[in-house]
Every structure is written in C-alpha cells, then in structure tokens.
Amino acid sequence: MSKSVLYVTIPGACVHQEHGRLRVTKGKELLQEARLFDIERVVIVGGTAGVTSTAATALMEAGIECAFLSSMGKFRGILSPVRNRGAGVRLAQLAAHMNPARRLELAQTLVVRKVKNSSTLLSRFTRNHPELPFKREQDRLFAAQHAASNAPSVESLMGFEGEAAAAYFSAFGQMLGGGFRFTERSRRPPRDPANSLLSFGYTLLTSETTGAVVGAGLDPTIGMLHSLDEGRPSLALDLMEPFRSAVVDRLVLHIANNRMLSPLEDFTQDADNGPRLTDAARRKFLRAYEERMTETFHPHKSGKETSLRERLRREATNFAAALRDNKPFRPFALP
Secondary structure: OOOEEEEEOOOOOEEEEEOOEEEEEEOOEEEEEEEHHHEEEEEEEOOOOEEOHHHHHHHHHOOOEEEEEOOOOOEEEEEOOOOOOOHHHHHHHHHHHHOHHHHHHHHHHHHHHHHHHHHHHHHHHHHHOOOOOOHHHHHHHHHHHHHHHOOOOHHHHHHHHHHHHHHHHHHHHHHOOOOOOOOOOOOOOOOOHHHHHHHHHHHHHHHHHHHHHHHOOOOOOOOOOOOOOOOOOHHHHHHHHHHHHHHHHHHHHHHHHOOOOOOOOOEEEEOOOEEEEOHHHHHHHHHHHHHHHHOEEOOOOOOOOEEHHHHHHHHHHHHHHHHHHOOOOOOOOOO
C-alpha cells in the first residue's frame, strides 16, 4: 500500500504522536489523524503550525522526514533521520565540486537536460495548439542548449541557462488560460498569481529534492551548478532543474487551463510578498501537487512503472553513484 504525505496548513495547528498515530490538532479540535506507518513525509506550512518533540522523535525513529515552509511558501529546512551512510559519497561530492572540469561536466548535463525538457513541454503543447508553434522560442532554446553544451565555465553556463529560461517563459505565458496573466518570471516577491503558483510549487519541489539528496547520503549545500551560499540547498536546486517543467510547470498549466483556481478569487494581496493563495486554495494546490507527484508512468527505456516522486529519489541515488564511481550522470528526461 502506498504511503501519503501529511500536509499541515492550518495556522496554530500542531502535530502530536499518540500510540503510533499522528494527530493534528488545534486547541481541542482534531483536524487530521493517520497511522505513523502510513505516512512517508510531513510538511508543515506556516510559522505558527508546529510539531511536538515527541512527534518529531517518533518521525525520526520511523525514518520520516519533516519539512518546514513559511506561509508564503519559502523553504525553511527539514528534520531528517540520521542515516548511517554517506561519508564516502560526500567526500566524492566535495572533490567533484573542487575539480573545475568535473563540476562543469556535471552542471552541463543538468542544464542541457533542463533545456531539453523545457523544449519538449512546448512541443507537446503545440500538438493540441498548432496556432502556437513557438518557433522563435524553440530556436532560442536550441541555441542556448548548444551554447550550454560548449560552455567554458560554470559562470558562463549559468548565463546560457538564463537565456534558455527567458525564451521558455516567454512562451509559458501564452500557454496559460483561465484568466491568469504572465509576462515574465518574477520572484521575491512574485508579481502575479501565476508566478505565485510557480514559486510555491518550486518550493515544494525543493523540499522534496533536499530530502532525496540527504537520503542518498549527499550534502544538499554543495552543488555543481549553483554556488555555495549560506543556507541554500545548492545541490537540491541542481538536481531539481530537469524536474521543474515536468512537475511544477505542467501542474500550473493544468490548474490554470482547467480553471481549478481563479486569479481573482483564490489569492489575497500582500503588500510585501505579492499575491498569496488563500488557505482553501492552498489546500487545493497541495492536493493537485500530490496527484502529480504520485501519478504513475513508464519511462522511455524501461517497462517498470514509476512516479515522479520515485524518480526524483532515484535521481539523487543515481547522482550519488555517479560521484562515487566517477562516471557520467544522465539526468531525468521528461516522460
């Protein structure tokens, strides 16, 4: 039986553990309850929701991570169980980061695959919308992919990745319906509801990737593409790059084009942080995100059924193996 993710989104709610069960309460009211055995991950959303020390201990003993996001969707960090492995692979990770040629090689594979996946998403959209061929955007993506493959440094590679992102997001707004408007990618704060959904989705994906990286014995702060920065899970950001279009971008398009959320009714305006989802809309988004992450598919070269969540975890494991064995890394291709 598949396990589920427990999201705690109600302000003032608290996770307790009693007799092998997780109970989410607010005051004396029981909001949610589940067997510890049935949970694979806990996500706390909001600064006033929390988890008791008894529940946190039970989660760690059961091997279940607990991620914390702000009410605006900013990733705060994770509580992760102690895992008795990883020293060797972390040494290999550090060695790769300190080796300019190896670091560039790994970073290039991630950027090139991200650009290919972005191009694939545009191509698939145009099958049902031939009025939007996106030829100019596709040409720009191809040029950025070629340049990234031949980048002389990680710094220049980041520039080519930025060019590809600009081309891709110039098309993204044309694919959005349901009253959502999008002209360019904006962050800190997002300037419109579409950007708010993207940012929240990327934060959820960052938290999952961080957990997958830690579970594979890697240090989430030492990346290949993203540089070291205090408090930033650089490697997690690296490995999620090829998954952005497959998970979050497709999810936002699905939500907008099927009018699952309204840019007028499901957002409130925060003077400092831009549009933010209402509590009810956030729960809708989280349900849709879970459906996306657990939906099964068959990879191109394998008949074994999997899900995006399983594939994300395997990505971290495969990356750790590539570092340990000093072999090439083949990132996730959009199914």
